Amino acid sequence: MGEKEKTNFSLTGIEDDLIKAAVQETIGREHTEEELELLGLEAAENSPEFAILEQRQKQGLWNYPFDDSEVFSPLDENGDEIIPTDIEILRFVAAKFVKREMNFFEITKLEKPITKFDLQPIVFTLIRSTFPKYELPKEKLKSLMDALTSNPTAEPGLSIPVWNGKTMTEPGNTESLIFDNGQFTINLWQEPSYRKLTPRDNSLGVFEEFLTFIFKNPAEKEVFLDWLSWCLQNETDKPSWAIFLFSEKHGTGKSTLASVVKKLFGEENASEQQGIKPIISRFNKPILHKKLIYAEEVKVAQNSDDGNKLKTLISERQTMAESKGKDIEPVDHRCCFILTTNHKPIWLEPGDRRFYIIHVDHEGFAAGGTQYEEFVALVQRVKQTYDRPIDLASLYGALKERKQSAIFDPYSLNVNKVATDIMKEINALSPDIVEEMLEEFLREHGILFVPVRYANKVVEFFAHRNPNASKYSFDRLGWKKKKFSWGGKGPAWAFYDPQSNPEKGRLQTKNFVETIENHLNRTLGPALNEIGFGINFEMMERKAPKAQENDAPF
Numbered sequence: 001m002g003e004k005e006k007t008n009f010s011l012t013g014i015e016d017d018l019i020k021a022a023v024q025e026t027i028g029r030e031h032t033e034e035e036l037e038l039l040g041l042e043a044a045e046n047s048p049e050f051a052i053l054e055q056r057q058k059q060g061l062w063n064y065p066f067d068d069s070e071v072f073s074p075l076d077e078n079g080d081e082i083i084p085t086d087i088e089i090l091r092f093v094a095a096k097f098v099k100r101e102m103n104f105f106e107i108t109k110l111e112k113p114i115t116k117f118d119l120q121p122i123v124f125t126l127i128r129s130t131f132p133k134y135e136l137p138k139e140k141l142k143s144l145m146d147a148l149t150s151n152p153t154a155e156p157g158l159s160i161p162v163w164n165g166k167t168m169t170e171p172g173n174t175e176s177l178i179f180d181n182g183q184f185t186i187n188l189w190q191e192p193s194y195r196k197l198t199p200r201d202n203s204l205g206v207f208e209e210f211l212t213f214i215f216k217n218p219a220e221k222e223v224f225l226d227w228l229s230w231c232l233q234n235e236t237d238k239p240s241w242a243i244f245l246f247s248e249k250h251g252t253g254k255s256t257l258a259s260v261v262k263k264l265f266g267e268e269n270a271s272e273q274q275g276i277k278p279i280i281s282r283f284n285k286p287i288l289h290k291k292l293i294y295a296e297e298v299k300v301a302q303n304s305d306d307g308n309k310l311k312t313l314i315s316e317r318q319t320m321a322e323s324k325g326k327d328i329e330p331v332d333h334r335c336c337f338i339l340t341t342n343h344k345p346i347w348l349e350p351g352d353r354r355f356y357i358i359h360v361d362h363e364g365f366a367a368g369g370t371q372y373e374e375f376v377a378l379v380q381r382v383k384q385t386y387d388r389p390i391d392l393a394s395l396y397g398a399l400k401e402r403k404q405s406a407i408f409d410p411y412s413l414n415v416n417k418v419a420t421d422i423m424k425e426i427n428a429l430s431p432d433i434v435e436e437m438l439e440e441f442l443r444e445h446g447i448l449f450v451p452v453r454y455a456n457k458v459v460e461f462f463a464h465r466n467p468n469a470s471k472y473s474f475d476r477l478g479w480k481k482k483k484f485s486w487g488g489k490g491p492a493w494a495f496y497d498p499q500s501n502p503e504k505g506r507l508q509t510k511n512f513v514e515t516i517e518n519h520l521n522r523t524l525g526p527a528l529n530e531i532g533f534g535i536n537f538e539m540m541e542r543k544a545p546k547a548q549e550n551d552a553p554f
Contacts (some may be wrong), residue, residue, distance in 0.1 A: 064129045072135050076273065083133050086144075090158045092130070093123055093148055095176065098163035098184060104149075107176050107186050111324075120145050165326075169289045169334060171235030171269070178304050188289050192266035194389035195396065202397030207260060210382050213362060213375065213459040214253045222405060223418055227356070229402035230410050231336045232264060235291060239410040240315045242337035244298075244355040246344060246422060251366025254340040256379050258294045260386050261338060264396055265292040273297065276339075280309040285321035288313070288333040298341045306467070307347055311354045313337075350427040359422040387417040435473050437462045442477075447506055448500035449519050450474075452493040454483070454528065461531045470495075486516035 051423055073081040084092070100531040103113035114122065124141055127134060135145070142273050151159045156179065164183035174191045177184040215221040227243060245254045262270040271290040275297055279287055287293060300307045313319060314337055322328040339355070348355060364375025384392045407417055415423065438459060443448075450458060455470040474481070483491040486505050500507040507514050 009474050033299070052551060058522040062128075064125070064132065069301055073131075081133060084131055087158070089131070089134065090147060091125060093127065093144075094157055094160050096126070097148075097160045098177070098186065099160050100165060104160065110167070110186070116149060119149070123148070156171055158313060159365060167289060168332075169291065171291055171334060189291065190266060190268045192263075192269070194263075194392045197390050197392055197393040199394035199397060201394065202401060203394050204398045205391065205395060206378075206385050207395050210253070210257070210378060212298065213364065213378060214360050215358060216256065216362060217420065219418070220420055223356060223408070224358065225399075225402065225407040226404040227410070228261065228264075230404055230408070231401040232399050233397065233402075234410070235265075235411075236334060238334045238517060241354050241356055241410075241413040242314050242339055244345065244357045245338070245340045245360050246342075247360040247365075248342060248344070249361070249365040249367065249369075250342065252360045252362065252364070253375070254360055255296070256382060258296075258338055258340065258383065260395075263386055263392055264296060264399070270294060276306060276310050279313065280306060283322060283324050283325070285331060286322045288319070288331050288335060291334060293335050293337050293338065295337070295339045298339045298345070299343050300345070300347045306346070311352075314354050335337075336493050344422075344426070346426055348426055351415055353415055356365070356413055356418070357420055357423050357426070359420065434459070434462045435476055438473055439477050441527070442497075445523060447524055447527060448497040448509070449516055450495045450524060451520070452495065454524070454533075455495055457528070457533045458531075461533070484516060486520075 008412065020268060045126075048511040056353065073083070076082050096107060097114075097119070098107055102116075104116065104119050105113060111426070120141065123145065124136060135394055147154065148160050161177055161184040162182070164180055164185055166180070166185045167188055168185055169189050170178070170187045171189045173187055173189065176187050176190075178187050211221045211224065212218075215224065224243060227239060231239060245257070247254060258272075262272070269290055271287045272294045273296070276295050278284065279293060279295060298312070313333075313335065317334070318330060318332055320328050321331045345355070345357065348357075362375070363369045363371040364378075366372065369375065386395065407414060419427070441458070441462075442450075452470075455474065459470045459473050471481070478498065479495045480498055481493060481495050482502075484490045484494055484502055484505070494502075496502050496507075500509055502516060503510075505516055507519055
């Protein structure tokens with residue numbers, strides 16, 4: 001071997017040749033490029049360095065400029081790294097925090113106050129993680145914090161602003177801080193990131209195929225698309241009626257549909273709840289600040305006030321609400337509602353114009369549907385498609401372009417023209433079956449007068465309802481309510497059949513005249529005994545005659 005060859009001599013080539021020969025001998029061929037890449041990844045995964053990188057990824061510090069790590073920097077149109085100026089850094093940080101009463105708050109986590117002492121490391125880590133090439137030594141950090149927190153003459157946007165304690169939702173406004181007489185109100189609406197993308201074309205795509213499968217009536221699909229497209233086109237407004245999806249079977253696609261709708265409005269602008277209790281109860285202000293409210297497993301008791309509270313939120317724009325630790329205040333909300341249930345909503349009043357009810361019924365349901373496998377594949381395609389932001393942007397564009405049908409009215413649901421089969425079926429269930437049984441009970445026993453203190457017991461015999469239920473039940477039967485006196489006692493409230501004409505302690509029909517006292521003792525009392533509820537006799541107290549001394553028979 002010559003001197004030149006000795007100089008260039010390396011064991012690397014021999015080692016590579018030996019490895020290739022060993023592989024050839026073992027598997028009968030050379031490794032492909034993909035196999036070599038996988039082998040390299042497997043080796044890396046077992047290294048201590050990979051474990052550290054994996055830990056940082058889980059911590060959200062994947063782009064923090066640690067001494068031993070590489071980082072990614074944004075590039076301009078020429079491919080050069082973008083390193084922000086000091087003014088740009090001030091604007092970046094000032095847009096993410098507010099201050100109030102000696103505390104600081106991140107605008108997306110207003111319930112967690114931050115002290116000035118804690119704010120400095122938070123700002124440092126935030127800047128270094130977002131702009132890893134921006135140099136930030138201690139002296140510069142101190143000057144930056146002074147500018148952000150102690151510069152009352154700085155122009156808006158260059159220091160952390162004073163928060164007035166108010167929040168609002170203004171869809172379409174991408175600014176989080178809204179000026180208000182020297183202070184700032186926080187706008188909680190956030191623009192979904194997919195809306196910054198420009199798809200090649202706008203299309204309903206697999207979403208329309210999915211709707212066609214789960215909505216067997218094409219008219220119902222059109223009403224849903226009209227409602228959804230209008231809501232997206234008019235996010236600063238709200239419709240006065242909600243979409244209500246009903247299916248007795250499980251696994252019919254209600255949740256899948258709702259998940260796509262949430263993505264369209266933005267996950268950060270949607271609230272998902274189990275039932276309606278959190279929506280209508282105290283401390284519901286954070287929920288009402290969302291653009292879309294999705295409630296699963298909605299079930300409301302007949303004649304419950306819960307249903308009326310929900311209807312008010314659906315149809316009205318203003319309400320009173322509060323957050324924990326905050327005073328109650330008026331809220332101007334822009335919520336649109338999608339509800340789902342596996343129970344037929346017979347609690348709704350006939351002809352109710354607040355809910356468009358769609359019966360989601362098809363053969364793709366989970367427990368034995370003949371089209372189950374086909375439906376599972378369709379659901380999988382829907383999820384995969386709209387997990388891609390560009391396809392979500394395409395769907396959004398198509399819905400933004402959609403023109404609603406002539407009969408569509410976001411403020412008034414024309415139930416005579418668009419009522420679904422399930423809506424007609426619920427309407428046919430009126431009058432309430434409980435009221436039918438109550439009416440039959442009263443007629444069968446000839447009852448014309450019922451004191452309010454007994455009315456609830458009568459109604460509860462047929463169904464467990466809240467204390468106010470009797471008021472509505474007797475009212476719908478045409479009965480009246482008034483105060484009367486009987487049995488030598490003071491006036492008390494009672495329900496009465498108008499044909500009984502109660503007056504001066506008597507009931508007066510065309511066929512008979514009877515005292516209220518007798519009617520309660522001879523008619524109502526025995527009837528209530530039959531249903532297991534005894535009452536005290538409604539009569540004046542009478543003292544028994546004294547026994548005569550000579551009455552003894554001996």
